[in-house]
Amino acid sequence: MSNRLFQGVIHQMREAIDAEIGVIDENASIIACSDLSKNGSTNEYVSLDLNDTHDIFVRDGYTYKPFGTHLKPDYAVFVEGTDEVAAKYASILAITLSSIKQYYDEKYDRNNFIKNVVLDNVLPGDIHIKARELHFGTDTSRVVLLIRILSSNDVSAYDVIQNLFPDKNKDFVFTIAESDIVLVKEVKSGIESKDLEKLARSISDTLSGEFYTRVNVGIGTVVEGVKDLARSFKEAQMALEVGKVFDTDRVIVSYDNLGIARLIYHLPTTLCETFLKEVFKKGSIESLDHETLFTIQRFFENNLNVSETSRKLFVHRNTLVYRLEKIKKLTGLDLREFDHAIIFKIALMVKEYLSSNPVKF
DSSP states (O other): OHHHHHHHHHHHHTTTSSSOEEEEETTOBEEEESSGGGTTOBOHHHHHHHTTOSSOEEETTEEEEEEOSSSSOSEEEEEEOOSHHHHHHHHHHHHHHHHHHHHHHHHHOHHHHHHHHHTTOSOHHHHHHHHHHTTOOTTOEEEEEEEEEEEOOSSOHHHHHHHHSOOTTTOEEEEEETTEEEEEEEEOTTOOHHHHHHHHHHHHHHHHHHHOOEEEEEEOOOEETTTTHHHHHHHHHHHHHHHHHHOTTOSEEEGGGOTHHHHHHTSOHHHHHHHHHHHSOTTTTTTOOHHHHHHHHHHHHTTTOHHHHHHHHTOOHHHHHHHHHHHHHHHSOOTTSHHHHHHHHHHHHHHHHHHHOOOOO
């Protein structure tokens, strides 16, 4: 569509500018020109210049002015001639075409529309109208994944993810911050959480294994149509934040699998502090050393089974029983009893939550 847009402007300006004018894309292919016979031709030498600068440059008797919204120029205008007049014409054309392209993107670009919906920048009443204009299916299932870059090299994670999901009619990729990339993925109706986690894992493994870029991925819930994408995005954000508090080692965090952590995350801090004071004697939880807390964690992971936990910890069963008795004496809670174990588990999670200073949404 950009080709037709640019060609229309070039056609209108060809008589006002007494010289050959046109537009090339990032590969230096002519996509619009006052001389229609040149459309589709490529100058590979110009392509090298495009990679280096956004400034005006001269090549083979033509003046070029790159423009675009990315670090690497998306397009460049060219004007026949190498004098100051040609440079001024090139600058004017670049400004004009850039503004027209931006207006077109805001009004008609599907990716830009999805981005605004996800960021809650579109009024609810306008979403359905705009979606119909852009031919978005109202019964299509989609999910939002938030890819947060933890460490990277010179490779653009955004470009890598775009290449992984090249179908721009079904999947949408855009950045919302220097370290945050959003993927809106079309999925089959009824897709399971484990399949979404497998998809997220493939993204993470590709970035880390091939490009040495570490990421965390938050997964929202699957929604129908377009209007609920903002909710799925907020859930993906929350998944990352809650995961950072309660599952610090997890690379993939799904909102559907947050469990009780999601409930605790929504509790007021004053209520959490009151709960801890009621559950534990003063200072009792702080008196538990690292070894004891590690023992408790393994005990929970082995479903309160004393024999299995002692085997996994490589300690005698009586040693583990002694540790559990010590915990009972300090806290008043016997972790071998299911109700006491639940209270202790929740209390530990609440303590983690209070210590994390979480970001609220």
